[in-house]
Amino acid sequence: MGFPGVPDHVSLWGLLLPIRQGFDQYVNKRPVRLLEGIVGPLRDRGPADIDFVCIRENTEGEYTGLGGRTYVGTPEEVAIQTSLFTRRGTERVIRYAFELAMTRKRRLVSATKSNALNHSMVCWDEVTAAVAADYPEVAVVTMHVDALSARFVLAPQQLDVVVASNLFGDILTDLGGALQGSLGLPASANINPERRFPSMFEPVHGSAPGRAGKGTANPMAAVWAASMLLEQLGEEEAAGLVISALEHIARSGPRTIDLGGSGSTSAVGAAIEQRILGYAATAQ
Numbered sequence: 001m002g003f004p005g006v007p008d009h010v011s012l013w014g015l016l017l018p019i020r021q022g023f024d025q026y027v028n029k030r031p032v033r034l035l036e037g038i039v040g041p042l043r044d045r046g047p048a049d050i051d052f053v054c055i056r057e058n059t060e061g062e063y064t065g066l067g068g069r070t071y072v073g074t075p076e077e078v079a080i081q082t083s084l085f086t087r088r089g090t091e092r093v094i095r096y097a098f099e100l101a102m103t104r105k106r107r108l109v110s111a112t113k114s115n116a117l118n119h120s121m122v123c124w125d126e127v128t129a130a131v132a133a134d135y136p137e138v139a140v141v142t143m144h145v146d147a148l149s150a151r152f153v154l155a156p157q158q159l160d161v162v163v164a165s166n167l168f169g170d171i172l173t174d175l176g177g178a179l180q181g182s183l184g185l186p187a188s189a190n191i192n193p194e195r196r197f198p199s200m201f202e203p204v205h206g207s208a209p210g211r212a213g214k215g216t217a218n219p220m221a222a223v224w225a226a227s228m229l230l231e232q233l234g235e236e237e238a239a240g241l242v243i244s245a246l247e248h249i250a251r252s253g254p255r256t257i258d259l260g261g262s263g264s265t266s267a268v269g270a271a272i273e274q275r276i277l278g279y280a281a282t283a284q
Helices: 008-022 087-102 120-132 145-154 166-179 220-232 236-252 265-283
Strands: 027-033 051-057 061-070 078-084 107-112 139-144 161-164 187-191 200-203
Touching: 008 061, 027 087, 027 166, 027 220, 051 087, 051 166, 061 166, 087 107, 087 120, 087 161, 107 120, 107 145, 107 166, 120 139, 139 145, 145 166, 161 166, 187 220, 200 220, 220 236, 220 265, 236 265
Parallel strands: 051 161, 107 139, 107 161
Antiparallel strands: 027 051, 027 187, 061 078, 187 200
């Protein structure tokens, strides 16, 4: 997956989506956080302004593969791509987002486009409203995805938890990753909350084949994903040690080339490791 020469749609439909769907990893969780010491792309926006979480529906919606093509390569070619929204699938991911909001600032934004998508997104909005009734403590706003993408850039400090369908969440979280200052930083979790199947944790940026063998890839997103894995396993202390080490390296270095430094992948990894070991020794 991600190997040069393998088309993206083969990697996606041959492995990644079957893992997410086969293990019912219906929650894609992506923290969007600008770490102290990292310069983000937004003028006058610092770590206090960019700290929210995106929850993306991960198994249905626009990425179910329903549809087909006929008369391929002719002037009469037709391509049909059909989205699938079930009430069960929609409700469970929205409810997960509300539960997360209850542990944070109790603010939730639901991404929609119900003015144009008069079936799928109207259903999404109705389910959001129904679930919201069970969480009166959470302030809920429904925003069209285009306006929400502008909010990511113009007023990220207003965001706490964002919930979105598969396609909208995919696009919004990449924008959120850009706010973090480098594609070498965003991490994600593909979660089966009921733990009936394994969950999967990964850096958002993929395999970065252009950096293969050069020792310049930023390992921080992969390490951040490992922290999310530990958190999912209930190892809160260990997860905290990893995040604390990442925060220290973000402030003090070393940094890889994407963050303006000259540190190698292994040097940054070793520095993170030493910081974790130092924190663990102090805690004993």
